[in-house]
Amino acid sequence: MPPHLPRLLAPVLLAMLLAFARTAAAGANEAMDPVLDASLKDKKGVVLYVAGQAIPGRVVRMDAETVELTSREFARIVVRRERIDAVAGY
Numbered sequence: 910m911p912p913h914l915p916r917l918l919a920p921v922l923l924a925m926l927l928a929f930a931r932t933a934a935a936g937a938n939e940a941m942d943p944v945l946d947a948s949l950k951d952k953k954g955v956v957l958y959v960a961g962q963a964i965p966g967r968v969v970r971m972d973a974e975t976v977e978l979t980s981r982e983f984a985r986i987v988v989r990r991e992r993i994d995a996v997a998g999y
Contacts (some may be wrong), residue, residue: 921923923956928971938990938991938993940955940972941971941993941995941996942959944996944997944998945968945971945976945996947998948967948968948998949968949969949971951971952967953999954965954966954967954998954999955967955968955997955999956996956997957976957978957993957995957996957998958993958994958995958996958997959988959992959993959994960994961994964978964988965980966978966980966983966986967979968982973990974989974990974991975988975989975990976990976993977989979997991997
């Protein structure tokens with residue numbers, strides 16, 4: 910193997926790894942969308958799991974980057990989609 914080949918392949922491999930990670934994260938968000946949509950349309954409760962914490966509430970608004978919830982304790986809870994680890998619907 911030529912000595913300059915590893916230096917040339919490193920940036921290519923890094924770019925491929927970043928592209929794969931971004932695609933995997935987008936797929937995870939798409940899997941959560943049906944549960945979030947059901948909460949928004951049917952006014953049902955959900956639990957968002959973020960960094961080991963459970964956040965219960967009802968979805969009142971969603972966009973590409975955030976999910977907004979309301980609960981008995983808080984009028985407004987805004988969570989970035991990229992931070993959501995899991996979603997559970999009632």
